[in-house]
Amino acid sequence: MSTPSSTATARPTAKRAAATAIKRDPAKTRANILKAATAEFAAKGYSGARTEKIAQRAKSNVRMIYHYFGGKEALYLCVLEEVLSQLRAQELQLNLGDVAPLQGVLLMFDFINRHFERHPELRNLLAYENLNKAACLKRSRQIPQMASPVLQQLEQLLRRGEAEGCFRAGIDAMQLYVAMVGAIYYGKSHAYTLSRIFQRDMLTADWQASYRQQTHQMLVGFLTSTTPVPSVA
Incomplete structure (x- = not known):
């Protein structure tokens, strides 16, 4: 049996998870990464560009680059x-x-x-x-x-x-x-x-x-x- 305190703790956690799910927009995330990558590759070329910088420009993370594109070469x-x-x-x-x-x-x-x-x-x-x-x-x-x-x-x-x-x-x-x-x-x-x-x-x-x-x-x-x-x- 859950105690009142544990139930109260679970509710905010569930709300945060629901809010995060609502905010996720795969199409927008992918588009942001592509836009950031275009700027980075155009400025530094394939060899000079860094996935970390692309992720930073896109306000995302490197894991999302691999998730949506499969890696640096495929993104390029x-x-x-x-x-x-x-x-x-x-x-x-x-x-x-x-x-x-x-x-x-x-x-x-x-x-x-x-x-x-x-x-x-x-x-x-x-x-x-x-x-x-x-x-x-x-x-x-x-x-x-x-x-x-x-x-x-x-x-x-x-x-x-x-x-x-x-x-x-x-x-x-x-x-x-x-x-x-x-x-x-x-x-x-x-x-x-x-x-x-x-x-x-x-x-x-x-x-x-x-x-x-x-x-x-x-x-x-x-x-x-x-x-x-x-x-x-």
């Missing part, structure tokens, strides 16, 4: 998939079927430009992963699948422009996409070093706007030129 891969899926999902929301082909390509370029500008963590993560020769990224099945719809969208613009006579024939969608992303990525990720080399601040809004306009002109010239491109041995 999840971060890569998340930041790239955000880019791909938003790219596919562009309504390019009802616009002129040239306008469609420029709209895609401008979207990617804005996305890289607003998400420096994506630029940093890609830089770190390139240094590691895509050691972790190549284990993802999801990331390659994300690219196909975007390339198909660009391919449709190119073929429609070619059929309408406003684009020259034979432009490869993947090569064009890589060229556009390359121009965007390099102009932002390497702006710090290039600004010092050339003694001109490439991070100002004016310089970035001028660079965007010039890249537009390069794209228009490449897409619409009827002059054969000479092969270089």
Whole structure:
């Protein structure tokens, strides 16, 4: 038989347990860890990041990282998939079927430009992963699948422009996409070093706007030129 004092003690304990259960939000905890991990990996790369720091940023603990993600490497891969899926999902929301082909390509370029500008963590993560020769990224099945719809969208613009006579024939969608992303990525990720080399601040809004306009002109010239491109041995 329980005594009055033991019953009184049990009641607050039960209330605390119930309150803890109510406060638990697995989806929110997982999202907080993923957000904290994105910031940590983007700042320090895979090798430099620490699970303890990620847990601290997320106001959680290391045990929860292993519970929701299975460990540091799996968490890192999840971060890569998340930041790239955000880019791909938003790219596919562009309504390019009802616009002129040239306008469609420029709209895609401008979207990617804005996305890289607003998400420096994506630029940093890609830089770190390139240094590691895509050691972790190549284990993802999801990331390659994300690219196909975007390339198909660009391919449709190119073929429609070619059929309408406003684009020259034979432009490869993947090569064009890589060229556009390359121009965007390099102009932002390497702006710090290039600004010092050339003694001109490439991070100002004016310089970035001028660079965007010039890249537009390069794209228009490449897409619409009827002059054969000479092969270089």
